[in-house]
Amino acid sequence: MGEAVEFFHCNGFSKVNQIIIEENGCDDSWFEEEIDVDLKWSFALNKVLHKGTSEYQDIALLDTKRFGKVLVIDGKMQSAEVDEFIYHECLIHPALLCHPNPKSVFIMGGGEGSAAREALRHKSINKVVMCDIDKEVVDFCKKHLTANHEAFCNTKLDLVINDAKAELEEREEKFDIIVGDLADPVEGGPCYQLYTKSFYEKILKPKLNNNGIFVTQAGPGGVFSHKEVFSSIYNTLVQVFKYVLAYTAHVPSFADTWGWVMASDQPFCIEAGKIDKKIAERIDGELLYLNGASFVSSTILNKTVAKTLKNESHVYTEDDARFIHGQGVAYRR
Known part of the structure; x- marks a missing residue:
């Protein structure tokens, strides 16, 4: 941002x-x-x-x-703190609710613990691996973000400090859900390579179980901002998976509409009534933002954004990456 x-x-x-x-x-x-x-x-x-x-x-x-x-x-x-529930409910719950019976989740990034917190609310989940590269971020979020203390202490959480790409490559196990809760791709930032076609195709997709679903935050999705990275991430995933679904929601603290993209080789069921039924049966506690109708509506993009996604030709690669406005530490060095 x-x-x-x-x-x-x-x-x-x-x-x-x-x-x-x-x-x-x-x-x-x-x-x-x-x-x-x-x-x-x-x-x-x-x-x-x-x-x-x-x-x-x-x-x-x-x-x-x-x-x-x-x-x-x-x-x-x-x-x-006041509106992160919008972002994290949209990031986590649609993928888990679209999966027939999710047991395992791998979160790339997610150092603050909120994505893990939401995943652990699903009764079927046996294991959540949260892999963040930056121990300093994780440590001070554990200390200061009291809303996530319970998630960090949950015995189902496997907290790993490592590059998510390397961690996925090294692990033999597969997962029902893989989540990209990564920082936005900025030039000189630590994670733009985790948005590339080669990563999705060669490393991430082979680590998904049958019926597995990948979901990622995909940057700003507003009328004037969606061409920065949102449309490219969407089109890149279209090259790798059979079924790709983009959706958006307004996040007040981001001062913009935000985008997510969900991908699988199995079709998604996004009927509002069925989603509401799954929310009631599968999730502990009440969601603050997401229900069946709001999720269905979030997949209906405005004309401008929908047209861009339909016509987008850019594929995200290491040599031809798109970045949002900003610079990471490596760039400044």
Whole structure:
């Protein structure tokens, strides 16, 4: 969702490309994200809980006035406490509900623990592997994001610190569901190769069981932003799987409509009544956002986005990647 992380104070002071806090006697500090060269998104802070640079990315955990605790990676909003349920319910539940009887889940990324939390709500699940490359992100999310403490302590969770690509290659087991809860592809970021055709085709797909489903977050899906990576990720998966389904939802803290793509070699059943029945039977507790009707409606894309996806020709490769606006640590080095 952007490149620069800035804090503006009552004296107008700001500094680009790093996180700063200026003690100047005023109460107003703001987080600012550069969504594009001519577009910024900002909101007021209570305080900064953590900031630093790991081996792989810039990291910040912010306590905001509007959105609660917010995780920011490489200057880009990743998750906000008050509305992360929208993103994570849309990421996790459609794939698990479309599978006839999911037992195992592999999550690529997901360091904050919310994707694992939602997967573990399914009564049929015996094992969730969460593989994140950045131990520092995982450690401070375990410490600060209290909503996910129970998930991190669940005996069904296998938490692995590793590159997800390497981890999938090394494991002999297969999974019913594989989830891409990765940071958005930015130039110099740690994970753009996990959006490529070669990765999907040669590494990921062979690790799916029969009836297996892959789902990934796919970046901004708005009228003006969907061509950045959403349409390319969709078209790339069309080259690898028989059935590919794109869907979107508005996430307030992202200041945009967001996109996900689900793929399988088995057809999807997305009848609203059947989905509601499965939600009632399979999931512990009540979902806050997703039901059968809302999921079905999320798959009906507006004319502009639907036309782009239909006509998209770009295939995501290591040598011909698309990135959203922003830069990762490796680029800046």
